[in-house]
Amino acid sequence: xxxxxxxxxxxxxxxxxxxxxxxxxxxxxxxxxxxxxxxxxxxxxxxxxxxxxxxxxxxxxxxxxxxxxxxxxxxxxxxxxxxxxxxxxxxxxxxxxxxxxxxxxxxxxxxxxxxxxxxxxxxxxxxxxxxxxxxxxxxxxxxxxxxxxxxxxxxxxxxxxxxxxxxxxxxxxxxxxxxxxxxxxxxxxxxxxxxxxxxxxxxxxxxxxxxxxxxxxxxxxxxxxxxxxxxxxxxxxxxxxxxxxxxxxxxx
Amino acid sequence: xxxxxxxxxxxxxxxxxxxxxxxxxxxxxxxxxxxxxxxxxxxxxxxxxxxxxxxxxxxxxxxxxxxxxxxxxxxxxxxxxxxxxxxxxxxxxxxxxxxxxxxxxxxxxxxxxxxxxxxxxxxxxxxxxxxxxxxxxxxxxxxxxxxxxxxxxxxxxxxxxxxxxxxxxxxxxxxxxxxxxxxxxxx
Numbered sequence: 001x002x003x004x005x006x007x008x009x010x011x012x013x014x015x016x017x018x019x020x021x022x023x024x025x026x027x028x029x030x031x032x033x034x035x036x037x038x039x040x041x042x043x044x045x046x047x048x049x050x051x052x053x054x055x056x057x058x059x060x061x062x063x064x065x066x067x068x069x070x071x072x073x074x075x076x077x078x079x080x081x082x083x084x085x086x087x088x089x090x091x092x093x094x095x096x097x098x099x100x101x102x103x104x105x106x107x108x109x110x111x112x113x114x115x116x117x118x119x120x121x122x123x124x125x126x127x128x129x130x131x132x133x134x135x136x137x138x139x140x141x142x143x144x145x146x147x148x149x150x151x152x153x154x155x156x157x158x159x160x161x162x163x164x165x166x167x168x169x170x171x172x173x174x175x176x177x178x179x180x181x182x183x184x185x186x187x188x189x190x191x192x193x194x195x196x197x198x199x200x201x202x203x204x205x206x207x208x209x210x211x212x213x214x215x216x217x218x219x220x221x222x223x224x225x226x227x228x229x230x231x232x233x234x235x236x237x238x239x240x241x242x243x244x245x246x247x248x249x250x251x252x
Numbered sequence: 253x254x255x256x257x258x259x260x261x262x263x264x265x266x267x268x269x270x271x272x273x274x275x276x277x278x279x280x281x282x283x284x285x286x287x288x289x290x291x292x293x294x295x296x297x298x299x300x301x302x303x304x305x306x307x308x309x310x311x312x313x314x315x316x317x318x319x320x321x322x323x324x325x326x327x328x329x330x331x332x333x334x335x336x337x338x339x340x341x342x343x344x345x346x347x348x349x350x351x352x353x354x355x356x357x358x359x360x361x362x363x364x365x366x367x368x369x370x371x372x373x374x375x376x377x378x379x380x381x382x383x384x385x386x387x388x389x390x391x392x393x394x395x396x397x398x399x400x401x402x403x404x405x406x407x408x409x410x411x412x413x414x415x416x417x418x419x420x421x422x423x424x425x426x427x428x429x430x431x432x433x434x435x436x437x438x439x
Binding site: 100101111116118129132218 | 404
């Protein structure tokens, strides 16, 4: 018979069930750990590392790290948030993210994470501005890989939920990209009704549902008024307001 | 009586949308005129700096040599430099010519599309404009921070008049620019 156990996150006691990851237990307790590659309903893969926390002083991905009795987790500390800020920044610098012309703007999780982490200052990283293809061959769906952050959510959704294996990683290192299991998307058995093509799966504007863009006006978009993760933090019985990082930390 | 702060503004590779937003601060512009005066700016039509300025507001990134020269002039003549808008911070729409042309030589392809190869272009000489009076285009569009040291960045396309007012009002008082959650918008 399984028994619950406790561990601490930023000094707060969290109750976890056996088999839960640190992120699962924190989600249940209303403590938000930022994440991009992980989404409810898909197998976690720990690739984006935005959910990095310190467990007993060592960094780990909270989405894959099992919760253990008595461990001490650092989540909302300047050092850990600094790691996340750098990771999110690097994602912006690695692809071609043009928010003013992106139809995912306002509901983009990468953009929302940058807002939440208070990223407004310039960084020393160069913009790589890679040359990446756009696959608009399919009548209902397009892929703009300029915006892809390689979270792999579409791969897991197509493989585990749709059972189609349409997407897969291709290449290595900086040349790694998302490929489809055919010459192009039109030649694959991709359908607009696939879970992998739904708005919940792609966190950015890489998978584009044609003729559906800009469906929500500015001011009513997903993250226009509430920061990413607010629904998890709202579960916290003692928390009055959703925590937001002070961007002035960034200037120091 | 304390002297008014001096503000200089410029639009480099921008669309003047951020300057429009500056005018969109409504009645705050009267308060701003009480606290500050504009030196080199499209608003005054001064083409050069008449004196050293306290605050320089930059819209747009650098796409040609004149932009780089202007930006360096601003750095030289302004105490605090504020990059305003996505074009100044990340390159914005002009930066699309760096990569999204899907070409190994995006600048050449961009010019050829504009002046010779496009079906809608009538250009019997088939020449791309190369007059000495035209500023030389850079190999790619650069963000302001890639060229000079930038002190503050206000993202947005464009940032709202309220955000610009709040930032300028704070900088005029000598306080750091406010960067609250609702003020950070990339679009």
